[in-house]
Amino acid sequence: MRESLFIKKNLARWKKYQEEPTDDPDEMSDRFVSVLDDLSYAKTFYSFSKVTRYINSIAANIFQKIYAHKKNDDGRFQLFFKYELPLLFRKYHRTLLYSFCFFTIFVLIGSFSSAHDDTFVRGVLGDEYINMTERNIASGDPFGVYKGESPLLMFLYIAFNNIYVSMQCFVFGIFLSFGTLYFLFRNGVMVGAFHYIFVKHGLGWKAVLIVMTHGTLELSSIVIAGCAGMILGNSLLFPGTLTRLESLKRAARDGIKIMISLIPVFIVAAFLEGFITRYSAMPALVSILILLASLGFIIFYFIWYPIRLHKQGYAISENGKITITHTLPASQD
Numbered sequence: 001m002r003e004s005l006f007i008k009k010n011l012a013r014w015k016k017y018q019e020e021p022t023d024d025p026d027e028m029s030d031r032f033v034s035v036l037d038d039l040s041y042a043k044t045f046y047s048f049s050k051v052t053r054y055i056n057s058i059a060a061n062i063f064q065k066i067y068a069h070k071k072n073d074d075g076r077f078q079l080f081f082k083y084e085l086p087l088l089f090r091k092y093h094r095t096l097l098y099s100f101c102f103f104t105i106f107v108l109i110g111s112f113s114s115a116h117d118d119t120f121v122r123g124v125l126g127d128e129y130i131n132m133t134e135r136n137i138a139s140g141d142p143f144g145v146y147k148g149e150s151p152l153l154m155f156l157y158i159a160f161n162n163i164y165v166s167m168q169c170f171v172f173g174i175f176l177s178f179g180t181l182y183f184l185f186r187n188g189v190m191v192g193a194f195h196y197i198f199v200k201h202g203l204g205w206k207a208v209l210i211v212m213t214h215g216t217l218e219l220s221s222i223v224i225a226g227c228a229g230m231i232l233g234n235s236l237l238f239p240g241t242l243t244r245l246e247s248l249k250r251a252a253r254d255g256i257k258i259m260i261s262l263i264p265v266f267i268v269a270a271f272l273e274g275f276i277t278r279y280s281a282m283p284a285l286v287s288i289l290i291l292l293a294s295l296g297f298i299i300f301y302f303i304w305y306p307i308r309l310h311k312q313g314y315a316i317s318e319n320g321k322i323t324i325t326h327t328l329p330a331s332q333d
Contacts, residue, residue, distance in 0.1 A: 110192020173229025
């Protein structure tokens with residue numbers, strides 16, 4: 001069909017959708033499906049035409065109305081974690097990857113330096129902590145440090161400390177991301193030096209099984225907080241077409257949303273460290289299952305699910321609104 005005929009055939013209906021909006025959910029759904037069919041056809045045969053952009057704008061407007069109704073039905077809290085937050089992570093996946101790479105490099109630096117300089121690990125973790133750990137290893141209880149306090153006190157202290165460290169990592173990103181990189185460096189080197197202590201005594205695998213039952217979520221939180229901090233700093237370094245102030249405001253809004261997502265992660269990580277890690281004699285299978293469940297959650301919610309939403313046509317605009325960028329699969333309409 002020629003483009004002119006396609007426009008003539010459907011223009012009246014498109015104008016009706018624009019000029020006569022409806023609040024009837026069924027009618028909105030029918031209109032949405034209809035205009036998506038038109039959009040799919042236009043993208044196939046007139047991909048660079050103005051009519052394609054025009055139809056896409058109609059689809060986006062209808063989607064916004066459907067989303068508004070869904071928002072009232074499902075509640076702000078549910079929609080935030082179901083759509084807004086995953087799409088926000090999809091927007092910043094590259095920054096999250098950078099944060100992960102930097103942290104991994106810093107962990108390797110900590111391990112490598114500890115392996116080649118016995119004084120390095122003491123300089124990083126302190127003589128008192130190293131001596132205590134050495135005594136625990138000698139007594140046959142290498143992870144006794146996790147049994148020193150009551151579970152509840154450990155839970156509260158660890159949750160507060162995780163929040164404090166991650167907030168530092170985020171807030172200090174205001175210094176052109178260098179503040180965030182410093183905290184990633186400091187924590188990464190500490191993790192590398194800490195793990196090397198057990199590798200040195202032939203307990204590397206045991207340390208992974210025990211420490212990473214809570215460490216998977218804890219270290220992931222540091223990486224995610226690093227991503228939030230780099231978003232803050234990069235907004236000043238690369239404001240694009242925005243003023244630096246406006247760029248900073250938008251980055252701060254996105255960063256705070258990301259930090260909010262870490263609250264349940266903090267709580268679960270602190271619970272595992274306070275109540276579970278102390279049982280260092282637990283079966284290896286239990287440790288592996290906890291570790292895999294934690295890792296699976298991180299990969300699913302922060303990586304796979306955002307990509308899936310993006311492929312379904314969802315996106316988040318610069319002003320924080322959810323939009324549709326292309327036709328959804330038939331099973332998702």
